[in-house]
Amino acid sequence: MAANLTESARTALVLGVSGGIGGELARQLVGAGWRVRALQRRAGDLGPIEVIQGDVMDRDAVMRAAQGCEVIVHAVNPPGYRRWADLVLPMIDNTLAAAQAAHATVVLPGTVYNFGPEALPRVAEDAPQQPRTRKGAIRVELERRIEAATARDARAIVVRAGDFFGPHVGNSWLAQGFLKPGQPLRTVREPGTRGVGHAWGYVPDVARTMLELIERRATLAPFARFHMAGHWDADGTQMAAAICRVAARQDLSVKRQAFPWPLIYAAALFATTPREMLEMRYLWRETLELDNARLVATLGREPHTPLDMAVEATLLGLGCLPAPARAVAAAH
Template identity: 85%
Template sequence: MAANLDETARTALVLGVSGGIGGEVARQLSGAGWRVRALQRSVSGNVSAGRPDGIESVQGDVMDRDAVMRAAQGCQVIVHAVNPPGYRRWADLVLPMIDNTLAAAQAARATVVLPGTVYNYGPEVLPLVAEDAPQQPRTRKGAIRVEMERRIQAATERDVRAIVVRAGDFFGPRVGNSWLAQGFLKPGQPLRTVREPGTPGAGHSWGYVPDVARTMLELIERRATLAPFARFHMAGHWDADGTQIAAAICRVAARHGLTVRRGGFPWPLIYVAALFATTPREMLEMRYLWRETLELDNARLVATLGREPHTPLDAAVEATLAGLGCLPATQNQAVAAH
């Protein structure tokens, strides 16, 4: 049975539409003329919290295979951008979620699109990482992500097609659950201090979510020409010495009349908090990514698209700070309108 690659049929199911990447992919698909469906646990009337305008909401839970399969009927693409919040119950939820998506994709003959992460890679493949580098994670979360991709690749032998787009740490105007939003600054208040978690001199990869979503959209439009299991790395915003994102934040803040102090990240407090909470424990597991240089090789992506979608760093940071409420209120509105 051949996969459904009818280019005239343009319906996509987005799982995780209330998250930063899922919501942005949904908006960009809709803007490109796709009919977009979102599976959400709670749907009230015509308005659903976190749902982009113009998106059809369908009530259901990603943990309910029947609900996912019903929502995927008639879809050519399923964007799997859903994660358990706050790192909680990853071991219990993540793999059943992807299994449900793959079952629905097989039934609908759809292409699965996954936002990948750098958690799959251990220190032995650094600093420059291509798509075919060995995946030998050093963390529990990384091991789960590797297993996710293994199951996706196995599903391509059952007429499922898949696109994995891997980027560095996400940031963007609607991305509240990120290292930038939760580690570097405090959302909802004007900037005063920027905390830097990285070891000086260690390079770090960042992915601006609107650029990541644009990349996914362009690959989705080319899905008929791609391998059944197609993986791509985005260079994104490459911070070669671990200081450039903080410097950009300070430049943008200064243009908005704010004086910002740069300081270190309170890792000792995270060690203490890890004794009592899941999120700090996961942060410590991932600390090696702030001590080691990890750069993503985007040669395959550039060969496929001709270039990588890329917003200039200061523009991306300014939109992010405005969206997170870290610039003066009237300026936030002006940046958002622009």
């Protein structure tokens, strides 16, 4: 167990431990007996996780933190979706330099931004990557650099999933688009087009998948990419329906309504986040389903939490269910 780690314990560095996927994978690595380090700009107490003060934009800091590590989890993103073009590629270059020096495996939570209409609707790992957005082009270049590094003493695992959601994921479409965190559920806003499928990735499942692939890393290709089917909303209405079912069990009456896209267009004239939302709107207008055949062939199955259970845990974590419900859940 984490409390009884020895000097021979495997060591992983997690970059982005304060984020949803980085924090969840760090917790699961600790639970699996790994020694976990986190590189953060501000020192703080993360319990069994060793905190090293430093910045991912500082290559020397990343390389020092990665010394002796077998795995580097690159789950860091620019805060608030800002300065992607300036920060994303320098950050991965620093991680790759550290991985090459330590002979470590880089683990990357991937996205579907890489793919344009040529690859749709059902997308396998090796589908053409012809993104239509600036952010998608950056993600393609990021993965290209990772693949190139695997020819120079590094290894890599990329796990692509749909829109992340989970108890500790505040920066997500579900948390920022469908509902209002910290407030009792009254309204669910639906950004998609009815009949258009949408892929979701429940973060604890994504982290479990990554952990199982990490444990098998010696058997994988140097550059190994996998897709998670996750929670597939075939007609674009099932996530909102699940939220309403969970709310009804707590005697909450919830109204479903269309997402206010016209307001987002207006706000995009003045703010960064609405502009980023508009750039990704195509994912709500066109079906993109992830083919997980390679993952199933490797693991035997895909880790999967039932949708209503995943939604309930998420709503509890976001403070959207009544206090009594949260207390009961904590007691169990």
